[in-house]
Amino acid sequence: FFKVKYKKDLSWSDNLLFLDFWFVMIIVDDCLLVAGSSLKIQIDERMVPGLMYNMCSVFLGSGTLFAWCGLLRYVGYFKTYNILILMLKRAVPTVMRFLLCGALLFCGYVVCGWVVIGPHHIKFQTMALAAECLFSLTNGDDIFSTFAMMFKRNNSVVWYFVMVYLYSFIILFTYLVVSLFVAIIVDAYEIIKDSESATTVTSPVQRFLQESDDKPDNDLCLSPPATA
Template sequence: MTKGFKIVNDVFLIIGVICKFSIEYKILGSALFNLTGMLLGLGVLFVWIGVLRYLGFFSHYNILILTMKRAMPNVLRFTVCAGLVYMGFLFCGWIIMGPYHMKFRDLMTTSECLFALINGDDMFATFTTTAEENASVVWFARIYLYIFISLFIYIVLSLFISIIMDAYEIIKDKYCPVAQSSILKDFIAECDDVSTISAGQDPCGTFSCCEFCRKIISRVGKIRSAQRYEQMIDEQRRSEPTASVI
């Protein structure tokens, strides 16, 4: 994929440079001026995006690319589902509100208006510019906008963010592991000798011949383990108010 991306980048730059020379020396005139600008602009964009691949040698700086690769399949599937709902709102608003609202007069303008609403732009103006010639259309427009804004801002965008954040957490845990400690882990780490005794094993071998002694040692080990664990819990509870004040 990276190799194909680099080939497309080089093709855009080469064609753009050729068109630029043809315009400079008036071989083809200025008819390709806009095309030349688009090719060179896209080529420069792809060059800077291609620089990201050099960050792949550093795991801490490669998280963005890895997160995008990890989240892309789920994002595309979710985009298809959200796109179907978006198309339904698009055609519904264009057909019903087109004659009464300047932002819904054609399909492209309707799509631009809905996309702006998703990003929280110009909401009040969209509510107030509906023509009041037909009361039913006015009320429909308000209900329509309330439902669309609530659905896409509070649900769709939140799910988009959660999908990407889930991929980011997976990548971060894989490439940037952080040792997490807890009371239980500290307890287990400090009580290896106690757990050995509680399992009925005598490290010294003194009581290995006596079944009754092994049972007593096992019972004592369990009691010591429970007492030690309760002590650690009490210490943790006493330290919590102090930490919160700090």
């Protein structure tokens, strides 16, 4: 319509306005609940092995989670209660780009810690354990125990490397990455709060809807009467 009538192509973000992600989530939720319920019935009837119980619990648990998240859709109809939804819409693109950069640094620290500290520390013996340990350090947990379980200075080169490694990770992620992450969320909240009284519309679709003077009782919006 916009390309034919206004000779203008819509951007990718404008095209997404025609896709209701709430409906997508509801469809996924229903599929998960139906799959989980069917598996539960088959397990009770001894039609499938009992090992499928884990898959059944995953389906039912995920479906329940999406069902509760779907309740946020109805909260969005109230201006004073939909701040979380608006903030997520505003902050998610920036947060995802920021997390991509942070994930690259985090993966580098994980691999480095696994290779260097793995033979000397129980929390870095595998990549999964190293990732769990570094993630807990990011949140300020287990800092003392991680240093306390460190080996003695038998190998001074590795010991000094580990000290620089841990201190640099804590400073970089705890003080910088996490703080910047919180700053992005706060900035999105401030933008939403400041734009509550603003009336500027930047999207072509929103401008078209704002300029339209069609009423719900307009003949164009009503279906033609059935003829006998």
